[in-house]
Amino acid sequence: MPRTNPGAGLRAFAVAEFRGLWAGALLSRAGDQLARVALTVLVYQRTGSAALTAAVYALTLVPALLGGPLLGWLADRHPRRELMIACDVTRTVLVALMVVPGMPLPVIGVLVFASHLLESPSKAARVALLPEVLPAPVYPAGVAINFFTSQLMTLAGFAAGGVVVALTGPLTSLAVDAATFAAAAALTALTVRRRPAAGRDGPGRSWWSSTTAGLRLIAGTPSLRSLLGLATLAAFHVIPEAIAVPYAHALGLGTAEAGVMMAAVPVGTLLGVVLLTTFVPERLRPRLMGPLALAACLPLVASLLRPGFAVVLVLWALMGVCTAYQVSANAEFVRLAPNEQRGQAVGLASSALVAVQGLGVLLGGALVEWAGPAGGLAIAGLLGVAASVPPAIGWSRARPPDHP
Template identity: 40%
Template sequence: MSSADVGRTGERQRAGLREVLAVREFRGLVAAQVASEAGDQIARVALALLVLSDTGSALLAAATFAVSFVPTFLGGALLGSLADRFSRKSLMLLADVARAITIGVLALMAGTSAPLWVLFALLFVAELFTPLFESARAASIPDVLGSPRLVTAGTGLTRSLHLANQAIGLVLGGIVVQLSSPQAALFVDAISFIVSYALLAAFLRNRPAMLDATESVRQLFTDLADGWRMLMADRSRRALILLGWGMAASLVAPEAVALAYVRDAGELDAWGGVLMASVITGAALGSILVGRRTPRDQLDLVLPLAITVCLPLLLTGIEPPIVLLVVLWFVSGVAQAFLVPVMSFTTLLTKNEHRGRVVGIASAGFAAVTALGYLVTGFIADRTSPAFAVTVMAAIGLLVVSIGFVRWPSTRLRSDVRELELAGH
């Protein structure tokens, strides 16, 4: 079959949700993801409310969310290579056990007069296993689904579910705490990891590690350096990842100042939640829609969608009516689907034996810039206004995409994606 024939076949065949969910192993991965991520959000809300009740400090309450970024940055970069050197299923099971135990201890400590630093330390330890789990899970998706078109569709679905879990988990966390206590919500999180463990144990095949195991910490740093060189040496993956990192701060700008924007506008605080939900809901919908398209179509959408993220946010500066702002931020959220091909192609274009470390580094960089985005947006908002802060971050995003257009390796990326399609057939 010629590449032209493959291209025409690929155009006719778009992977749908039914097709990827027909894969039993993938259903197990998805179910485990839903269980553990929803539990994570419930726990973060519960701990934040607990800290707020004990101290009355909004800063310390916000710190409970910020704590989760540090392990993602450190753990994702350093521990991602373990997904290449050990069984990925075993690593996910280990991460679930470790998180269940640590969060269980945290729940017990939350019912005592334990100092805050102890609670934060336990949360930090629990979160340290999350990037290990995520690196192993992301590296497993091509193993489970095989075909590039199924991988891109599956990545879109997992991205959409991740965003939905954020919204649902945050709401459920508040409800559980309201009806019972923060301690009960933390126990719910611990149980969610046990559920995730059971699902993975039942559904996922145990595949051997791609590389030899290591007990040396020095080897982890060597793998980190090697992964960085692999990522930066390849023009296609470098372009994709640098675009994702460069846009990360702009993506979180609306969520960072939504509550402050509503306060400044004299609206009810409930509108702040609606604004944040509009971005997340849009991103979840966009991820599904883009994930169903062919790999080549997804590649063509990356830069246009990245631009579309920023354009509605620029209009925030004129401080439109709150209902119109909800629509604008929803549209911006839908366009965040450019991250689906960024994530899936970065994984697919990496050799199987190196996927763990490369995915880990990519996740770590995105987490670091995301955390920076929250801080910078808040800093600008404090000194000007929330609306102006979002506008500035949108302008920065447009600058990043403009550089991306100039430096975008279109020919190389198209060639790489064509090879993926040929391999998939």
């Protein structure tokens, strides 16, 4: 099969603004992963409480659910470059305050929550700016590069973070995290050019009116509604990772094998992104989103056959390969959203993804508790296939006429 647009990635990196946005996002993600490890170690060292440690870790995740509806509108009402810089500078200060010796844990909790809350408008601004930074033929490659490196950093971040915290201690690691945000702000200031605010109504529009307008936009636009539906199928894609430990136990395996199983889906996703962006022409990718979404949960149904460890790894990796359609869904959603409402739409979609993945984890746990690991996973797969039908059909009907 011929390679398709092999130079698209290089052309994306040839754009200085993209290089700055990409490097800034990578630094922020690396810092976030390092901070999660450092904070859990710090809290456990001070309190010895697993409950408090888990609570502080949760404070790094909950803001992603709230930030989209509450703050995504800022990416439309204010210049996006300046918003990203302001968020990163503020996060630098917030994380630096955590390093102050003797800082009370309740104050650290507030600082953690505030810092991660600011991730939402910054991310919305960065994603919304990408179609303006990259030429249309290169834009899908830019989205794929961002997705690939973000997933890779997520996989490697915890392991590397554990090493850094072990070598330097939690406070020094938090100082490194603060430095990553400062570097990201500097990169944005140096590489991204100034642009006016995208929203027509300017900064005076209230967040409530912007949020409700964003909801109406997504709900009232068949293409955006279908794309969000395809994206939220991630609720089923996270279930294998969530129930890997009890599934491994049911197979008579240990913790090490469970860890390998948890990595199978994300590793498959990375492979799928490479295959999709390298061998499938860009014009065909929107057409494949529906079939891939339908196929993604089918490997879970094979759990009824109670396959062995090696086959489970292959099945879960295959599921990950199919979920690579999410890259195209992401790119299409951002491209089709009107520029003046793009930040709010991206923020709402991001919050929806966080919410459904949390619900997916709960669903997977409940199904495994009720039907056992193999039966619960198979039921989840069947539910996922059924849930994928409406958005897949909706997208095939709503796909813009310039798509195949």
